[in-house]
Amino acid sequence: MTVLSSRRMISPAMKRARRRENISAYIFMAPSLLFFLGFVIFPMGMCLVTSFFNYTMTDFSFIGLKNYVEMFQDAIFGKALVNTIVIVVVSVPVTCLFSLWVASLIYKMRNFSTSFFRCVFYLPVVTGSVAVTVVWKWIFNNYYGVLNYLCRSLGLISRNINWLGNAQYALACIITILLTTSVGQPIVLYVSALSNVDHSLIEAASVDGATNTQVFWKIKWPQIMPTTLYILVITTINSFQCFALIQLLTSGGPNNSTQTIMYYIYYNAFKLSRYGYGSAMGIILAVIIALFSALQFKLAKTDNG
Amino acid sequence: MKKLLALLLCLMLALPVLAFADDTVEITLWTYPIGSWGNAETVDGIIKDFNAVHPEIKVTVQYLDYSSGDDQVTTAIEAKTTPDIIMEGPERLVANWGAAGKMLDISDLWAETKDDIIAASPAVEAACKNGEGIYYEYPLCMTTHCMVINYNDFEKAGALQYIDEEKHTWTTEGFLNALDALNAAGFVPTAVVYCGGQGGDQGTRALVTNLYSGQFTNADHTKYTMDSEANIKALKQLQELVANGKLDADPGIVAGDEIALFCNSTISIGFCWNASAAVSNKASLAEDVKVFPMAFPSDDGVPELQGGIWGFGLFDNGNEAKVAAAKTFIKFVCDDPAQAAKSVYASGFFPTRASLGDIYAGTDKAENGEYAIFMPYLGDYYQVTPNWAAQRTEWWNLLQRIFAGGDVEAEVAVYCQNANK
Numbered sequence: 001m002t003v004l005s006s007r008r009m010i011s012p013a014m015k016r017a018r019r020r021e022n023i024s025a026y027i028f029m030a031p032s033l034l035f036f037l038g039f040v041i042f043p044m045g046m047c048l049v050t051s052f053f054n055y056t057m058t059d060f061s062f063i064g065l066k067n068y069v070e071m072f073q074d075a076i077f078g079k080a081l082v083n084t085i086v087i088v089v090v091s092v093p094v095t096c097l098f099s100l101w102v103a104s105l106i107y108k109m110r111n112f113s114t115s116f117f118r119c120v121f122y123l124p125v126v127t128g129s130v131a132v133t134v135v136w137k138w139i140f141n142n143y144y145g146v147l148n149y150l151c152r153s154l155g156l157i158s159r160n161i162n163w164l165g166n167a168q169y170a171l172a173c174i175i176t177i178l179l180t181t182s183v184g185q186p187i188v189l190y191v192s193a194l195s196n197v198d199h200s201l202i203e204a205a206s207v208d209g210a211t212n213t214q215v216f217w218k219i220k221w222p223q224i225m226p227t228t229l230y231i232l233v234i235t236t237i238n239s240f241q242c243f244a245l246i247q248l249l250t251s252g253g254p255n256n257s258t259q260t261i262m263y264y265i266y267y268n269a270f271k272l273s274r275y276g277y278g279s280a281m282g283i284i285l286a287v288i289i290a291l292f293s294a295l296q297f298k299l300a301k302t303d304n305g
Numbered sequence: 306m307k308k309l310l311a312l313l314l315c316l317m318l319a320l321p322v323l324a325f326a327d328d329t330v331e332i333t334l335w336t337y338p339i340g341s342w343g344n345a346e347t348v349d350g351i352i353k354d355f356n357a358v359h360p361e362i363k364v365t366v367q368y369l370d371y372s373s374g375d376d377q378v379t380t381a382i383e384a385k386t387t388p389d390i391i392m393e394g395p396e397r398l399v400a401n402w403g404a405a406g407k408m409l410d411i412s413d414l415w416a417e418t419k420d421d422i423i424a425a426s427p428a429v430e431a432a433c434k435n436g437e438g439i440y441y442e443y444p445l446c447m448t449t450h451c452m453v454i455n456y457n458d459f460e461k462a463g464a465l466q467y468i469d470e471e472k473h474t475w476t477t478e479g480f481l482n483a484l485d486a487l488n489a490a491g492f493v494p495t496a497v498v499y500c501g502g503q504g505g506d507q508g509t510r511a512l513v514t515n516l517y518s519g520q521f522t523n524a525d526h527t528k529y530t531m532d533s534e535a536n537i538k539a540l541k542q543l544q545e546l547v548a549n550g551k552l553d554a555d556p557g558i559v560a561g562d563e564i565a566l567f568c569n570s571t572i573s574i575g576f577c578w579n580a581s582a583a584v585s586n587k588a589s590l591a592e593d594v595k596v597f598p599m600a601f602p603s604d605d606g607v608p609e610l611q612g613g614i615w616g617f618g619l620f621d622n623g624n625e626a627k628v629a630a631a632k633t634f635i636k637f638v639c640d641d642p643a644q645a646a647k648s649v650y651a652s653g654f655f656p657t658r659a660s661l662g663d664i665y666a667g668t669d670k671a672e673n674g675e676y677a678i679f680m681p682y683l684g685d686y687y688q689v690t691p692n693w694a695a696q697r698t699e700w701w702n703l704l705q706r707i708f709a710g711g712d713v714e715a716e717v718a719v720y721c722q723n724a725n726k
Contacts, residue, residue, distance in 0.1 A: 057382060057405040142557055143494070143571050165501070165557025167709065251502035254556035254705040270376045271694050273405075275383070 044286070047279045055276035067280035077281065080252075080259040083171060087260065088239040088292070090175050095182045095235050096228065102183070103190030104216075118188050125184035129244040136177045137249060140164050164250055167257035174245055174258050182238060186231045193227035194220065229300040233293050240289050261285050330630040331363045333388040337374055339446070339615045340581045340653035342392060347651045354644055355637050362630045371504050382407055387620035389631040395432040395442055396688035398618035403441035404691075409619040412440045414632060418640060424659035429614050432686035444616035445639050446654040449679040450507045450579050451610060456597040458573035459483065462490035469606070473599050473678055477516050477542075480602035484551045487573055494553040496574035497563050498543065500704035505560020506697055507611040508576035509704060513539045515601040515608050522687040529696060529724040531703070532717050540713045547708050554708035556701075570594050579613065580676035581653035598675070600682055609684030615652065655680060696724040 054063045071077050106117040124132050139146045140163040148160040163169050197220050205215050243262040246252060252259035252267070261281060269278030334348075341347040345368065352364045367388065369377055375397070381387045387407070391398070402408050412434075415422075422444060423430045433442040451473075459465050464486040467479035475483070487495045498509060514521050519535035522528060530536070546552040558566075560577040567575035570591040578598060590596065600608035617635045619628060638648045639658075646664045649656045653673055656664055665674035690696070703720040707713055 057379075057402075057407070140557070142555060143566060162555060162557050165555045170557075250557070251701075253500075253502060253701065255702055255709065267698070270379050271698070273379060273694075 047282050050276050051280035051283050053276045055274075055279070057273040063276070067277050068284075070277065071280055071284065076256055076259060077261070077264060079256050080261045080264040083258065084240060084242070084260045084262075086171065087175055087178065087242055088236055091178050091182060091239045092232060092235045095179060095186060096231055098179070099183050099186030099190050099231065100228075102187050103194055106187075107191045107194040114191060118191060121187045122184040124181045129181065130248065132181055133177070133245060133248040136173075136180075137164070140173055165254055167254050170250055170254060170258045174242070174249065177245055177249075178239065178242055182235055186235065189227050189231060190224065193224040197223045225300060229296065232296045232300070236292050236296065237289055240285065240292075328361050329363055330361065330626050331365065332390065332627050332630050332634065333365045333367065334390045334392065334634070335367045335369055335374075335378070335388040336392040337369050337371060337615075339392060340584070341651040342615075343368055343370070344651075351638065351644070351648060351651065354647070355634060358637065358641075359633060362633060364634060378402070382620075387622060389619060389622060389624075389627050390634065391618050391620065392445075392615065393618070394613060394615050394688070395686065396693055398442040398616070399433065399435055400689040400691070400693055402620075403435060403439075403618070407620060408441040409621045409628065410439045410441070411443055411619055411632070411635075412438075414443045414635060415440055418658065421658045421660050425657050426612075426680070426683055428612060428683055428686050429657050432612075432614050432689060433616065435689075442614075442616045442618050443635055443639060444614050444657040446616075446649045446652040447612060447614045447657050447683075448579050448581070448654040448676065449610040449612055449683050450511065450577070451598050451600055451676070451679050452508065452512070453567060453575040453578035453583075454597050454599050455567070455570065455573045455593075456595040457593055458487065458490075458492050459597070462486045462492055462573075464490075468599060473597075474606055474608060475599060475602045476606045477602045477604045480516075481546075481551075484546065488551055492573045493550075494572055496552055496572050496576065497558065497566060498547070498552065498554040498576065498704065498708065499558045499560055499563040500554060500556045500701050500708065501559040501562070502698065502701040503559045505563070505577045506700055507613070508560060508563075508578075510700070511601045511608075511611045512576050513543065515539075515603040516542060517604050518609070520685070520687075522685075522690045524685075526687055526690040529690065529721060531724075532721045537713055537717055540707055540717065544707050544710075544713060548710075554704070556705040556708070565589070568594060580655075580673045583676070584653050584670060584673065598679070600679060608682045610679055610682045612683045612686050613654070614657065614686065615654070616657070692724060692726060695726070699724045 051067055052062060052064055054061050054066070102117070102121065106114050109117070142148070142160055142162040142165060145160075145163070147163065148157070151157045152160070161169065163173050201219050202215055205219055210218065241262050242260050243266065246258055246260055246263040247266070250258040252263050262285070265278045265281045265285070268274045268281065336342050336348065338344075345366070348366050348368075352366070355362070355364065378387070378391070378397075382402070382405075391402075398408060419430065426447065429444050429447055433444055434440045454468070456465075459468070462483075464483040467483040467486070468475045484495050487493075498512070499505065500509065510521055513519070513531075513536060516539035517535040519533050519539060520530055521536075523530055531540075543552065543554075547554045553572075563572075563575060563577055564582060564586060566572045568586050568589045568591065570593055583596060583598065600610060603609070617639070619631050619635075622628075637644055639645055645658065646656070646661055649661065650664055650668065650670065653670065655677060656662075663674055663677070665671050699720050703716055706716045706719075
C-alpha cells in the first residue's frame with residue numbers, strides 16, 4: 001500500500017527527469033557498448049557462424065559440423081589441448097600461490113619497499129612480451145645461454161641442455177616464462193587486497209589468542225576471496241590464450257611438444273588459410289574457458305560460504 | 306561565428322577530395338625485406354626517381370617482414386584491403402595468392418622482355434606463371450641460396466683440401482671428411498641443422514637433396530618426393546652425423562639464429578646464406594670469421610641449388626586506373642634503362658634480364674658479383690608445388706622427429722602423407 005501510494009506520488013516532472021537521466025546514462029554507455037558489440041559480440045557471432053563453413057581463401061561453403069568432427073580426430077589438436085591444459089593446471093595455482101606469498105611478505109613493509117617490489121614484479125608485464133621473450137631466448141640458448149653456463153658452473157649438468165629444442169624441457173620452459181609475466185598483476189592486486197583487510201578484526205582475533213595461520217585463514221582469506229577469484233579467472237584465461245611466447249620461441253615445436261590451441265588456431269587460420277576450421281577451434285576454446293571460469297566461480301562461492 | 310566555424314570544417318573535410326581532384330593516382334606497394342627493398346631510405350629513393358618521370362602517380366609503401374608479413378596479407382585479402390602491388394616470389398605470388406584467384410594476370414608486361422628474361426634463366430620464366438601459362442609475377446632479381454664456411458677454421462683444421470676453392474663446390478665425401486677434420490681440430494660444434502621453423506628452410510632442403518642428388522618434388526611439381534631412395538639415404542646420413550656428434554641439429558633455433566652462430570664464430574659452417582646475407586651480416590662478423598660461400602655438397606660434385614626469384618605482382622582491386630599506374634611503376638622499376646640496374650642493386654641479388662649484365666662491377670657491392678659463380682647451378686624452382694605452406698611445417702616436423710632419433714623411413718612416410726594431402 002505504501003509502495004503504491006509512493007508510486008502514485010511521482011509527478012510527471014519527476015518522470016521526465018528520470019527519463020532524461022536514463023537517456024543520459026545510455027548515451028554515456030553507448031560508445032563502450034557499441035565498441036563491445038562491434039569488437040566482441042559481433043566477431044564472436046561471426047566465429048560461430050564461420051565454424052560451420054569450409055571457409056578458405058577460395059571457398060565458403062556450408063559443411064555443418066564437419067569442422068568439429070575433424071577437430072576431434074585431429075591428433076595435433078589433441079596434443080595442443082593437452083599441452084594447453086597442462087599450462088593452465090600448472091601455471092594458475094603456482095601464479096596465485098606465489099603472488100599471495102610475495103604479497104603477504106611485502107604488504108607490511110614500508111611504503112617505499114612495497115612500491116619497489118611491486119615495481120620489480122610488474123616490470124615483465126609492462127616490458128612487452130617480445131622483449132621479455134628475446135631475453136629468455138638468450139637465457140635458454142643452447143650454445144651461449146646463461147642457464148647452461150650457471151648449471152655447468154654449479155656442477156648440475158655435464159653438457160649443455162637444449163632447453164627449447166628438447167621436447168622434454170620445452171613446455172616447462174614456456175610455463176616458467178609465462179609465470180614471470182603473469183605474477184605482476186596478481187601481486188599488485190593481492191597487496192592492495194591485503195592492505196584493505198579490516199585491521200580491527202585481526203587485532204580482535206589476536207587478542208582472542210588466534211595464531212598467525214588462523215588469522216590468515218579465518219580473517220584475511222575470506223576478505224581477499226573476491227580478489228583471488230578475479231586473479232584465478234584472469235590467469236586462467238591468459239594461460240589458455242598463451243600465444244606470443246609459443247610463436248616467438250618454439251612455433252609449437254619441437255614436434256608439437258609446445259603446441260597450444262591458440263597457436264594451432266593461428267596456424268590454421270593464417271598459415272593454411274583455413275578460417276572455418278580455426279573458428280571451430282576458437283569456439284571450443286571459448287567453451288572450455290567458460291567452463292573453467294564457471295567452475296572457479298562455483299568453488300570460490302562455496303568457499304566463501 | 307558558428308557559421309564561419311562550420312564552413313571551415315566543411316572545407317577541411319573537402320580538402321582531401323580537392324587534393325586528388327586532379328589526375329593524380331595513388332597506389333600502394335607492400336614489399337618484403339628483399340635486400341634493401343625493406344629499407345625505407347632506399348625505396349624512397351627509387352620512388353623519387355619514379356616521380357621525376359611520373360609525377361602523376363603517388364606510391365605509398367608498407368614494409369613487411371617474413372615473420373608477420375603473410376599474416377598481414379592474409380588479413381588484407383579477407384578484409385579486401387590488399388595493396389595494388391606486392392613484391393615477393395613465385396611461391397606466394399603464383400602458388401598461393403595467384404592460385405587462389407587474388408592476383409591479376411600481368412602477361413602483358415612480359416611482351417617485350419620475355420626473351421631477355423629467358424636468356425638470363427629459363428627457370429625464372431617458368432616459375433612466374435601458373436600451369437595455364439598465366440603470369441602472376443614480373444621478376445626483378447634472382448639468386449641462388451648457398452651455404453658458407455669459415456675459411457680460417459677450415460684452414461686451421463686442414464680441411465681446405467676437401468673443397469674446390471675455385472668453383473666453391475665440394476662433394477659429399479669431401480663434406481664428410483671436412484666435418485671429421487673440423488671435429489678433430491676442436492671446431493665443435495661444426496654446424497647446426499636448424500629446424501625451429503619460421504623460414505630459411507631452403508638451406509636444409511638443399512642440404513638433404515644435394516647429398517645424394519635427390520629431388521624435392523617430381524618434375525611436374527605435383528608431388529613431394531622425400532621418400533625417394535636418395536633422399537632417405539641423405540636423411541639417414543645426417544641423422545648418423547648428428548648421433549655421432551659430427552654435426553648438431555637444433556629444433557630450438559631458426560635460420561636467423563644459425564646465421565648469428567656462424568657470424569659470432571660459434572660454428573664453422575652455415576647452411577643459410579646468399580649474396581644479400583653476406584652484405585647484411587658484414588658488420589656482425591667476428592674477427593676470426595672469413596666468409597667463404599660454398600655450394601651444397603653433392604655426391605657428383607655438381608650441386609643443384611635452390612633459387613630465389615623476386616618480383617612484383619598485382620592484386621585484383623577492380624580499379625583500372627590504379628592497375629595501369631601500378632603497371633607503369635613496375636615497368637619503370639624493372640625495365641627503365643636508367644633505373645633497372647639500380648632496382649636490382651638495391652636487392653643485393655642478380656638481374657633477371659640478361660641484357661643488364663654484371664651490375665656490381667666497380668660498385669660498393671663488388672663482392673656480390675662473386676656469388677654469380679653459383680648461378681649456373683640454379684636448380685628446379687619447385688616452391689610452386691601445391692600445399693606448400695603446410696609442407697613447410699611438415700618439413701620442420703620431419704627434421705625434428707628424425708634428429709630426435711625417429712625411424713627415417715617411417716617419419717618420411719608420415720611427412721609425404723601429410724605434405725601430399
